[in-house]
Amino acid sequence: MRPDQKPAITLLDTPDQPDLILGAGGSRAVLACTGFLMASQLAGRTRWRTISGVSGGSIPALMLAAGVPIKEIVHNVIEVDFVSQLTPRVSLVKVWWAFFVKNCLWKRRHGRGVLDSEKLGKFVEKFAPTWPANYWTVAVSGSRSFLFTADGVYELKPKGQLVMISDRPAPVGLAIRATCAVPGIIDGVDFDGELLLDGALTGEPCPTRIAKQYVNAKPGAIVACDVGEEDATAASREHIFWRVLRQLVCGDCCEPVPFEPTDSEGVLLVQPPAAAIQTLDLKLSDDQKWQVIMSGFTSTVARFSERSLISGAKLDLVNEVVSSYAQIEREPKRPGELAARTQELVARFGLY
Numbered sequence: 001m002r003p004d005q006k007p008a009i010t011l012l013d014t015p016d017q018p019d020l021i022l023g024a025g026g027s028r029a030v031l032a033c034t035g036f037l038m039a040s041q042l043a044g045r046t047r048w049r050t051i052s053g054v055s056g057g058s059i060p061a062l063m064l065a066a067g068v069p070i071k072e073i074v075h076n077v078i079e080v081d082f083v084s085q086l087t088p089r090v091s092l093v094k095v096w097w098a099f100f101v102k103n104c105l106w107k108r109r110h111g112r113g114v115l116d117s118e119k120l121g122k123f124v125e126k127f128a129p130t131w132p133a134n135y136w137t138v139a140v141s142g143s144r145s146f147l148f149t150a151d152g153v154y155e156l157k158p159k160g161q162l163v164m165i166s167d168r169p170a171p172v173g174l175a176i177r178a179t180c181a182v183p184g185i186i187d188g189v190d191f192d193g194e195l196l197l198d199g200a201l202t203g204e205p206c207p208t209r210i211a212k213q214y215v216n217a218k219p220g221a222i223v224a225c226d227v228g229e230e231d232a233t234a235a236s237r238e239h240i241f242w243r244v245l246r247q248l249v250c251g252d253c254c255e256p257v258p259f260e261p262t263d264s265e266g267v268l269l270v271q272p273p274a275a276a277i278q279t280l281d282l283k284l285s286d287d288q289k290w291q292v293i294m295s296g297f298t299s300t301v302a303r304f305s306e307r308s309l310i311s312g313a314k315l316d317l318v319n320e321v322v323s324s325y326a327q328i329e330r331e332p333k334r335p336g337e338l339a340a341r342t343q344e345l346v347a348r349f350g351l352y
Helices: 026-043 057-067 070-079 090-098 102-108 119-125 172-177 208-213 230-239 240-254 286-306 313-329 338-349
Strands: 019-022 051-053 135-141 145-150 152-155 162-166 189-191 194-196 222-227 265-268
Touching: 019 026, 019 057, 019 208, 026 070, 026 222, 026 338, 051 057, 057 070, 057 172, 070 286, 070 338, 090 102, 102 240, 102 265, 119 172, 135 172, 135 313, 145 194, 152 313, 172 189, 172 240, 194 286, 208 222, 222 240, 230 338, 240 286, 265 286, 286 313, 313 338
Parallel strands: 019 051, 019 222, 051 135, 222 265
Antiparallel strands: 135 145, 135 194, 145 152, 152 162, 189 194
16 A cells, blocks of 8 residues: 555444435435435344435435334325425416526525425424434535534534534424525525525535534444436436526526535445436426335445345345336336336335
8 A cells, every 4th residue: 555545444344323314416315315215224224323314315314313114204205295395485487487597596595495495394393393312414504504403503613613503403394494495496494593505505415524524423334325416318308498598597607516526435325326307306206206216225225235234134135126126117117007016016025
């Protein structure tokens, strides 16, 4: 090994309680991270020191931390239309326009959105009326980043320093609404004189670095699910008229945000392939939902198997689900059939 090289850090084979992080990505994160949780359950990986979720990943992460059974998490993700948890504050034309220029609004960090998330806060508080002891999430206000925990609220300072803002936890619904507050789309949330926005604006859509610096997560005992960037083919399929119009209206501001790779040193990182839906697709068919969930499931199985974190009967079990789902995908289907057959499949394993 050269003097300037660091020894490789690998995930411990059997960490007693690793830290779990479910990253941002809107609808894609909600679904793919749910698939990750299904695979973890079947593989017997269910003990976590801390559980974190940011933006879309915060919803399944919170349910898990609150002790909601996996099958109930899956039922809610499939059966709840999350668009019903967001209330339009403006005309449908203005809502459409905000989605059209969403990249521009994201870069300018607009705090006022076109959708109100108050119902979303009430929805998550049904599962977690009080703050789960080992759960944390983040949100931002301007250039300041805030950590929400059961012990209180902290501002993240350079070099791993924490400054306490409140010695009491924020309301669960408020914190989830804040970390999900996509600039210009979903309203920012007022807290202690600050307008809080999407946790992904910390610069870490999957906050593994924050976990190491501020939450005492140890390299070698961190597991994360990061859905990454949106499907590039979706933008290429868009009619050229709309792409040109967006460029004329916004210029370079509407260009996608540059990709920032996740800090993966000492992290078992599961990265489901880009799904054929967008981050802010809020109304999806059951077929689409199951496709993204099972993408998260199969990616988790592959990653865990690669690192020898599943073996014996459990490995046979998860591989049976993966191969059976692959068969469902290969065969011709009517609309709704993929969802029905997948639900029947995972129900046999106690996951639905």
